[in-house]
Amino acid sequence: MSKILLLQGNQAVVEGAIAAGVKFFGGYPITPSTEIAEQLAERLPEVGGKFMQMEDEIAGIGAIVGAALTGKKVMTATSGPGFSLKQEFIGMACSSEIPMVIVDVQRVGPSTGQPTSPSQGEIMQARWGTHGDHWLIALTPASVPECFDLTLRAYALSEKYRVPVILLMDEVIGHMREKIELPDTYADIPQAERKQPTVPPEKFLPYSVDESLVPAMPAFGSGYRWHVTGLVHDETGFPKGTPEATLAAQNRLRAKIENNVDDIVQVENYKMEDAEFAVIAFGGAARTAYESVDMARKEGLKVGLVRPITIWPFAEKQVKELAEKVNGILVHELNCGQYVLEVERVVAGKVPVHLYGKYDNEAATPQELLDEIKKAMANK
Amino acid sequence: MTMEKLVEKYFRPGRLPHIWCPGCGNGIVTGAIVKAIDKLELAKDDVAVISGIGCSSRASGYLDFNTANTLHGRAIPIASGVKMGDPRLNVIVVTGDGDSTAIGGNHIIHAARRNIDLTVVIFNNNIYGMTGGQYSPLTPIHSKATTAPYTTIEPAFNIPELVKAAGATFVARATTFHAQILADVIAQGIAHKGFSVIEAVSACPISFGRQNKMGGPADMMKWQRDHGVPLAAWDKMTDEQKEGKFPIGVLHHDTSKQEYTDAYDGIIKTAQGGK
Ligand code: SF4
Numbered sequence: 240m241s242k243i244l245l246l247q248g249n250q251a252v253v254e255g256a257i258a259a260g261v262k263f264f265g266g267y268p269i270t271p272s273t274e275i276a277e278q279l280a281e282r283l284p285e286v287g288g289k290f291m292q293m294e295d296e297i298a299g300i301g302a303i304v305g306a307a308l309t310g311k312k313v314m315t316a317t318s319g320p321g322f323s324l325k326q327e328f329i330g331m332a333c334s335s336e337i338p339m340v341i342v343d344v345q346r347v348g349p350s351t352g353q354p355t356s357p358s359q360g361e362i363m364q365a366r367w368g369t370h371g372d373h374w375l376i377a378l379t380p381a382s383v384p385e386c387f388d389l390t391l392r393a394y395a396l397s398e399k400y401r402v403p404v405i406l407l408m409d410e411v412i413g414h415m416r417e418k419i420e421l422p423d424t425y426a427d428i429p430q431a432e433r434k435q436p437t438v439p440p441e442k443f444l445p446y447s448v449d450e451s452l453v454p455a456m457p458a459f460g461s462g463y464r465w466h467v468t469g470l471v472h473d474e475t476g477f478p479k480g481t482p483e484a485t486l487a488a489q490n491r492l493r494a495k496i497e498n499n500v501d502d503i504v505q506v507e508n509y510k511m512e513d514a515e516f517a518v519i520a521f522g523g524a525a526r527t528a529y530e531s532v533d534m535a536r537k538e539g540l541k542v543g544l545v546r547p548i549t550i551w552p553f554a555e556k557q558v559k560e561l562a563e564k565v566n567g568i569l570v571h572e573l574n575c576g577q578y579v580l581e582v583e584r585v586v587a588g589k590v591p592v593h594l595y596g597k598y599d600n601e602a603a604t605p606q607e608l609l610d611e612i613k614k615a616m617a618n619k
Numbered sequence: 620m621t622m623e624k625l626v627e628k629y630f631r632p633g634r635l636p637h638i639w640c641p642g643c644g645n646g647i648v649t650g651a652i653v654k655a656i657d658k659l660e661l662a663k664d665d666v667a668v669i670s671g672i673g674c675s676s677r678a679s680g681y682l683d684f685n686t687a688n689t690l691h692g693r694a695i696p697i698a699s700g701v702k703m704g705d706p707r708l709n710v711i712v713v714t715g716d717g718d719s720t721a722i723g724g725n726h727i728i729h730a731a732r733r734n735i736d737l738t739v740v741i742f743n744n745n746i747y748g749m750t751g752g753q754y755s756p757l758t759p760i761h762s763k764a765t766t767a768p769y770t771t772i773e774p775a776f777n778i779p780e781l782v783k784a785a786g787a788t789f790v791a792r793a794t795t796f797h798a799q800i801l802a803d804v805i806a807q808g809i810a811h812k813g814f815s816v817i818e819a820v821s822a823c824p825i826s827f828g829r830q831n832k833m834g835g836p837a838d839m840m841k842w843q844r845d846h847g848v849p850l851a852a853w854d855k856m857t858d859e860q861k862e863g864k865f866p867i868g869v870l871h872h873d874t875s876k877q878e879y880t881d882a883y884d885g886i887i888k889t890a891q892g893g894k
Binding site for chain 1: 631634663664667669679680683684685686687688689690693695696697699700701702703704705707708725726728729883886887889890891
């Protein structure tokens with residue numbers, strides 16, 4: 240049995256987290272993500288989970304690292320300034336391979352910017368915010384039902400690859416109210432499993448891997464005593480800083496993601512079958528783009544939408560194929576042009592790539608985007 | 620148990636020798652921690668040791684428990700998450716003076732306020748050792764440091780007073796000279812259900828002692844002997860006699876406050892009882 244509800248995107252994330260089996264949240268209040276903390280404070284103890292409002296953003300993500308080590312599925316949620324503060328821990332989670340989901344409801348920046356206005360200015364920060372080379376996953380929902388689905392998927396990926404997953408929302412989607420159909424009980428929802436050791440504790444090497452390249456992660460207190468560190472480490476988990484050990488560690492962290500892009504990367508195509516021109520847009524900006532594409536179609540223009548659901552790793556294969564198919568691309572994003580840089584890199588001059596970046600605190604109207612599409616098509 | 624036996628039982632094979640300088644007090648504090656654990660007969664699987672970054676924080680890697688050497692200043696929030704995730708675990712935080720009272724200063728006062736059941740052992744060597752001798756919030760005023768070539772003008776924190784005011788329910792101090800007292804107060808801190816802080820006054824002959832003409836490791840231990848006063852004697856001293864010295868032992872112990880994970884279990888009951 241299921242029920243139809245009218246929920247905000249942020250609320251759908253909360254329900255997705257409960258359905259995914261999240262048992263610990265650590266965070267700090269910040270607009271426009273606060274609803275996630277408020278509602279998890281209520282929902283988590285109902286399911287035997289725990290919520291902690293920490294003293295700052297850093298402690299929020301720190302606490303979830305600790306709870307993850309005890310085997311729990313964990314979440315933190317934040318926005319702009321808080322996302323900046325959490326970056327060091329995101330790097331630790333990449334290095335030590337600690338599964339977690341970080342929800343970032345983007346807002347206008349830099350600095351305090353515009354707390355309540357929509358923006359997609361944290362696309363590059365989501366990929367490169369922490370120092371050093373690292374590999375992680377970022378997903379971007381474009382509707383309230385998708386907030387629920389992608390939260391579940393974020394846990395599936397995070398546990399499977401032992402990697403932090405960023406659920407990259409924007410204010411449009413976080414605060415939008417839409418109908419969503421939810422099951423009456425989450426009991427039947429498949430739970431992502433964390434890989435467990437197949438050898439007894441005395442034979443356990445915490446960072447040794449099989450062909451999946453993902454090490455097993457027993458919980459603290461389970462009888463497997465292991466060491467966690469953000470220092471470069473070898474398969475024993477202890478620091479080892481030789482060039483060989485460093486190279487091996489980095490190459491594995493990279494390969495466990497890059498070898499699996501077909502599993503990780505999702506892109507939606509809308510009216511692309513016969514499209515001669517493509518709009519690329521995601522999250523809140525994609526909502527405008529669906530309508531603009533429909534309007535263009537009514538005028539007989541063969542325009543389609545390519546909507547990356549996985550923002551990182553970049554949909555390299557899909558964009559390469561797109562460049563073979565259409566004769567022009569317009570990237571529409573709520574910033575001065577971030578995702579477009581990757582599109583340009585991959586398209587590599589094959590077809591013209593245009594940018595419609597909107598960064599005045601307001602989402603574009605479908606008509607504005609349609610005008611930009613027409614302009615771009617005219618000088619393709 | 621002799622120290623050799625303790626090392627065999629609680630240190631990870633193959634991880635020694637440690638990285639600490641000859642004459643460093645960190646080994647003595649780490650030894651006191653395992654003595655305390657042994658005294659309480661805790662199973663190794665039931666102990667988590669979480670450290671930050673710095674000389675002392677390397678101790679977690681040597682110890683055969685559930686361990687994490689994390690980020691500078693952030694051991695306490697991580698330890699809080701470990702405790703919330705699995706309250707059965709005895710969670711010990713190994714941290715330095717800079718790690719816990721400068722970059723991590725916000726975390727220690729809030730963990731104290733919550734009275735979450737962690738045992739924080741602060742290796743106080745009065746300096747940033749790993750980075751080579753910059754002044755910390757525990758460097759005594761008018762000391763030299765590589766970042767205070769003209770001496771420091773900042774007064775130092777009094778750790779026990781700081782954490783007691785913030786809400787810690789067990790507060791103790793000892794020195795590496797008073798190693799037995801140190802092990803005893805750490806054991807009491809672990810046994811105490813609530814937020815416990817033990818300041819372990821420790822010698823850093825290389826990064827602090829040298830710059831401040833404290834002599835060698837033995838001289839620094841003598842300094843601890845002459846300046847750390849057991850509480851019973853301290854209470855009988857005049858203010859004049861106390862000048863420049865500090866009390867050691869259990870300085871504060873309050874069992875009347877509810878512990879945080881217990882309190883949270885009450886929240887779960889309320890939330891679930893509502894249905
Ligand atoms: S620098 Fe000081 S605290 Fe660090 S290992 Fe050397 S003596 Fe010990």
